[in-house]
Amino acid sequence: MPVLRFDNVSKHYAGGRQALSEVTFEVDAGEMLFVTGHSGAGKSTLLKLIHLSERASRGAVLFNERNLRNVRGRQVAMHRREVGVVFQDHRLLADRSVADNVGLPLLLRGTARGEIGKRVRVALEKVALADRGDALPTQLSAGEQQRVGIARALVTEPRLLVADEPTGNLDPTLSAEIMALLESLPERGTSVLVASHDLGLVKRMRKRVLVLGDGRLLDDIRPEDLAE
Numbered sequence: 001m002p003v004l005r006f007d008n009v010s011k012h013y014a015g016g017r018q019a020l021s022e023v024t025f026e027v028d029a030g031e032m033l034f035v036t037g038h039s040g041a042g043k044s045t046l047l048k049l050i051h052l053s054e055r056a057s058r059g060a061v062l063f064n065e066r067n068l069r070n071v072r073g074r075q076v077a078m079h080r081r082e083v084g085v086v087f088q089d090h091r092l093l094a095d096r097s098v099a100d101n102v103g104l105p106l107l108l109r110g111t112a113r114g115e116i117g118k119r120v121r122v123a124l125e126k127v128a129l130a131d132r133g134d135a136l137p138t139q140l141s142a143g144e145q146q147r148v149g150i151a152r153a154l155v156t157e158p159r160l161l162v163a164d165e166p167t168g169n170l171d172p173t174l175s176a177e178i179m180a181l182l183e184s185l186p187e188r189g190t191s192v193l194v195a196s197h198d199l200g201l202v203k204r205m206r207k208r209v210l211v212l213g214d215g216r217l218l219d220d221i222r223p224e225d226l227a228e
């Protein structure tokens with residue numbers, strides 16, 4: 001069953017140009033894929049329609065077969081529990097511990113403290129930072145900070161993780177480390193969709209690639225068809 005489906009999706013920003021035009025694709029449960037394209041091609045917009053920081057102008061975005069057009073009000077927060085989000089700048093709170101940062105989405109949802117502690121430990125284990133929960137973000141390396149951002153996105157055990165240029169600020173070694181971590185998530189039940197303009201990185205990963213150009217889906221390349 002697809003976890004995500006875009007059916008002829010278009011997005012116009014108010015007063016702006018058309019960011020997406022009639023985009024159609026599906027993501028299966030347990031899949032990892034990339035979306036690439038030039039600056040302004042529509043990559044971030046595509047991700048925003050999935051975690052509902054923007055709404056489609058036309059067409060349907062379906063998550064677990066549910067049309068997101070019908071997800072309103074309090075249901076938006078429930079939807080966001082099932083979609084983890086990772087940004088280029090991880091946006092960690094500098095004066096809170098790593099564990100507090102990771103637990104924040106649960107705290108905001110009123111989860112009991114004992115349960116938060118348990119889930120934070122699981123999330124930090126997933127990103128190999130189990131022993132750094134008491135540290136402040138500034139005491140960690142850039143790559144470790146990005147892993148904290150990923151743990152925070154995973155703490156609600158989402159069905160899908162969307163990541164917008166997650167390695168944008170990292171050197172090649174740390175980028176590879178973050179990619180290896182993201183690659184390990186599908187087998188643990190979380191599908192992964194990564195937006196990146198870094199074609200070298202995208203090719204090295206040998207995953208399915210959606211190519212956007214001026215808001216249109218130009219290509220949907222399967223790993224076996226990737227050129228050497």
Ligand SMILES: Nc1ncnc2c1ncn2[C@@H]1O[C@H](COP(=O)(O)OP(=O)(O)OP(=O)(O)O)[C@@H](O)[C@H]1O
Nearest residue numbers: 013016017019038039040041042043044045046197
């Ligand atoms: N809030 C907004 N209001 C108006 N126009 C917007 C808004 N956000 C994005 N756009 C426009 O929509 C188009 C797609 O932008 P988007 O950020 O999705 O591209 P992108 O592929 O992620 O680019 P980049 O790689 O530079 O981040 C661009 O022309 C952009 O200027």
